[in-house]
Amino acid sequence: MGINFKDARVTVMGLGRFGGGLGVTRWLLAQGAKVILTDLATEDALAAQITDLGTHANLECVFGEHREEDFVHADVVIANPAVPMPWKNMYLQSAWRAGVTVTTEIEILTNQLNRKKVIGVTGSSGKSTTASMIYAGLQSACVPCLLGGNIGGSLLTQLSSINSETIVVLELSSAMLWWLEKNGGWSPSVAVLTTIEPNHLDWHGSFDEYKSCKELLFKHQSEDDTSLTQDAEASFEGLLLIGKHNERNAAVAFLAAISAGADAKRVRKGIQEFRGLPHRLQYVCDGFYNDSKSTTPTATKLAVDAFDDADKVHLIVGGYDKKIGLELLAKQSERVACMYAIGATAPALVEQCLREVIQCASLEEAVIRAMKNMKEGDVLLLSPGCASWDQFANYEARGELFCELVTAAKTNQQVH
Structure with a gap:
C-alpha cells in the first residue's frame, strides 16, 4: 500500500505510551501531512508524551475523546493496533464505510523495508527477549542492525539510517499481524515463533482467532525464506540469564541470527553476554x-x-x-x-x-x-x-x- 502523505489529511488514532503514535506522527509531519492526533486519554495522562512531541503548524491534537468527523473526513487513518476488536470499533467502522484508507504504523514501516533483510519475532511469551537476543547477537557479529516494532518506539524516524546491509529485527504482536493481513499480508524473510498459549482473548474474541493471527507471520513467506519455532528441548550454555525458558529463547535467537548470515561464534558470544530486559525476571x-x-x-x-x-x-x-x-x-x-x-x-x-x-x-x-x-x-x-x-x-x-x-x-x- 504505497501512500503519498504530502498534504494528505491524516488522523492518528492514539498517541500511546510506548512511542508508536509519537514516532508515526513525527514521521507524517516530516512527509508534509496535515495530522490530527486523537487519543481517548486526557492531556494530563499523556503529559510526558505531549511534551516530547512538541507543536507543529500542521498538527492538531484532540485528547479525552474521538470525534467521528476526524475519521470520515480524513484521507488516511493510522489505527492503534492496541484497540481491541477493531472490526467492532465505531470510529474505524465509520472510516471504512466512508472509504477512508485505514492502516497502521507497522504497515507503513514494512512497506518501506526490504523484507529479505527483516527478522520478525512473535509469540505469547519470550518474544521481546528473543528479539533482543537476536539484536545482541547481530551487534556482536558487527552486523548493521535495528530493533523495533512492538518492543517500543517507531523505526520510521530511522529509515534514513537503513541501507542495503542493515538487518531489521521486529517484534510483532498478534494485533500487528492482524492489521498487516487485513491490508494484503506480509511476512519477514526470517520468521520466529516462540510460544502460543491463550492470551489477548479480550482483543481477538477467541483462542482460535488469536492463534491464527500469530501463525500469519509465516503465511506470506517464500520457499527460500526461513521459518523457526522454539524447541521445547533446546538448551544454550553460558547465559547470564536464569531459567530454562531463556535457554530456549537463546537457541531460537541464535538460529535466527545465523540464518541472516551473521558469524555463528560472534552471535553466540553476544547472546551469552545479553543481560536481559527490564521487568523480565x-x-x-x-x-x-x-x-x-x-x-x-x-x-x-x-x-x-x-x-x-x-x-x-x-x-x-x-x-x-x-x-x-x-x-x-x-x-x-x-x-x-x-x-x-x-x-x-x-x-x-x-x-x-x-x-x-x-x-x-x-x-x-x-x-x-x-x-x-x-x-x-x-x-x-x-x-x-x-x-x-x-x-x-x-x-x-x-x-x-x-x-x-x-x-x-x-x-x-x-x-x-
Missing part, C-alpha cells in the same frame, strides 16, 4: 526479582521454573482480567512458599487455588506481607501472569513500583 537485589512483563499464566510458570527451589519463592500474582483461564496460574500456589493475589483477578485466584492464597488490596500490601513472611534464603518474585491495566498504566509502571517498594523496604531494614 529482572534482578532487583539479593532475593528479589521483578517479572512484571509476565502477563500470561504460562509466563509465570516459566518464571517459577527458573528457580531451583520453588518452595522458597513468595509469588505475587494477579491483575487485569484478559478473559483467559487462570487454572495454570492458580496451580503455582501448590509449588511456592506462599502466593499473594492482587488486582481484578485476585478473587478468582483465591477461589481456584487449592492452597491458601493471601489476597491483597494493592502491590504495596503484597510486598509488605510477603517480606514479613519470608525466611532466610527465600525469594520474592513479582510475576503477575495478568496484564496491569486495572491498577497501573502499564506493566512498566507496575514493575517500577515493585522495585521502588523493595529498595525502600531493604533500606529501611538496614537503617533499623
